[in-house]
Amino acid sequence: MKSILWLQSFARLAIAVTSSQIPLQGAGSNSEFTVFQSHVSPDHSIRIKRQNATLCDTPVDQYTGWLDISHKHFFFWYFKSEAATKDSESEPLALWLTGGPGGSSMLGMLQELGPCLINDYGNGTVYNPYGWNKETALIFVDQPAGVGFSYVDEGEPLPGDSFAAAADMHLFLQLFVSQVFPEHLEGPLVITGESYAGHYLPALGAQIVSQNALFPNRPKVPLKSVAIGNGYVVPSATTYGYWETLCTTNPGVDKPVFNETRCDIMATNLPRCLELSEVCYNHPDPVICAAALKFCGDGVINYYDGESGKGGRNRFDITAPCDIDQFCYANTKLLQDYLNLSSSFAALSIPKEVKEFIAGSEAVEAAFFLTNDLGISLIPQIQYLLASQIDILIYQGNLDLACNTAGAKRWTANLAWKGQAAFTSLDLKPWKSVKDEKEVKVGMFKEVNVKMVDGDDKKTRFAFVTIDGSGHMVPQDQPEVALDMLHRWLNGKSFD
Ligand SMILES: *[C@@H]1O[C@H](CO)[C@@H](O)[C@H](O)[C@H]1NC(C)=O
Ligand SMILES: *[C@@H]1O[C@H](CO)[C@@H](O)[C@H](O)[C@H]1NC(C)=O
Ligand SMILES: *[C@@H]1O[C@H](CO)[C@@H](O)[C@H](O)[C@H]1NC(C)=O
Ligand SMILES: *[C@@H]1O[C@H](CO)[C@@H](O)[C@H](O)[C@H]1NC(C)=O
Secondary structure, three states: OOOOOOOOOOOOOOOEEEOOOOOOOOOOOHHHOEEEEOOOOOOEEEEEEEEOOOOOOOOOOEEEEEEEEOOEEEEEEEEOOOOOOOOOOOOOEEEEEOOOOOEOHHHHHHHHHOOEEEOOOOOOEEEOOOOHHHOOEEEEEOOOOOOOOOEEOOOOOOOOOHHHHHHHHHHHHHHHHHHHOHHHOOOOEEEEEEEOHHHHHHHHHHHHHHHHHHOOOOOOOOEEEEEEEEEOOOHHHHHHHHHHHHHOOOOOOOOOOOOHHHHHHHHHHHHHHHHHHHHHHHOOOHHHHHHHHHHHHHHHHHHHHOOEOOOOEOOOOOOOOOOEOOOEOHHHHHHHHHHOOHHHHHHHOOOOOOOOOOOEOHHHHHHHHHOOHHHOOOHHHHHHHHHOOOEEEEEEEOOOOOOOHHHHHHHHHHOOOOOHHHHHHOOOEEEEEEEOOEEEEEEEEEEEEEEOOOOOOOEEEEEEEEEOOOOOOHHHHOHHHHHHHHHHHHOOOOOO
């Protein structure tokens, strides 16, 4: 079982239990957590404390803590926005989830889009001028339970699929926006992330929409949109895209990565691989899906992935070297070292159950393998979200192989929904953004805005956006462009 997708009873000390919003002040020892007990369930609470700028260099207010759901404990790091909001307005909020399965969202925070980024030595952070909290308040959550600083009580099982993870994250958001930071109660909320979050986010979105509808008297989670970066939404589409990514110049390379010999073998194997994947979607039997995974692995994927790893090929950017195993980017090791320092543990008041900080949880990954979560397509959840008037942005760094643009083009075109014909009738058009003070073409886009509900004029936005010169991690590779993209998405502005 090789890593695939890096894309890839707590000791309650002297804590005050409160049920209304109280000022969260001070930082320091364990006793400074404030606890918010859920009004919905006696089993749910959030313990939270304020952080000063020592660990993460940013001028905005920041808070860390855990959501406790019986035996599961979810770590979060929350930042206020640098953008001013009017007193009368609800404040926008973005949730970021890193993929994996098993990847800590601290990776997204300290390596890509957080208010601060890991420094060159792994012993501190630097302010990020392109942090996504320029636009919106931001929360990073380590999930599923067992990932990063999140944990389960001893002897308890880990969540094993995207739907179990989604149920927990929904409870988290519900408590967070209704009781801890009610300035977010009216949203708008965007849930975003990359890689395996292409599984997490559709499942979470669908859970939010259905729970909002099923329990009208409970606090609603104000979901407005889902933004998926280089997402693992439809596994077979990702595999299909290997040929185009490696055997053509379409990703934006001068010459294809693979020679004709390899491309010919891959092309020969692709139809059968896709056929098997289709059977797996329709009959999600672990044996059938394992057979599909093996055939696609041996016949297509491993020609590249088998040569990836430290000193070899990089699955997240076909033009970049791979410096460390699994994640490829040296920064991931640095941020892992940083969060694992005893000074970081002290500032975050990490409980004794968490022994060390590891950027990727193998145990969670293994649990997801067991349930075949990696083999399924999340198309039904995407269709449900669109039908429920949730806007969806699919954005893609073009140099990525792990969750490639060619595959995303395929599944977005094949997606059956009211906007499909209009979407496929459009050609991709270039979009421009300012880079190094010059306006240049930064990628391609198309989007449709479709009335989804009879008698309701609200239009639902479905946009597909590509970013040139970027691998899997768009905010890391093209930070300026990524922030502009977020700005346009959150403000309803076109990419034209
Ligand atoms: C981080 O490491 C660098 C290089 O070793 C050193 O110069 C710097 O003082 C260190 N910073 C902190 C905060 O320890
Ligand atoms: C094609 O590429 C593979 C892997 O790099 C190499 O082993 C093989 O010799 C190449 N074939 C030709 C005809 O260049
Ligand atoms: C920040 O908080 C830490 C404890 O987490 C404390 O040791 C440090 O003195 C604080 N720094 C400032 C500038 O307040
Ligand atoms: C974290 O730090 C501890 C203690 O210094 C060390 O034993 C452990 O190997 C470190 N873990 C990682 C993932 O670096």
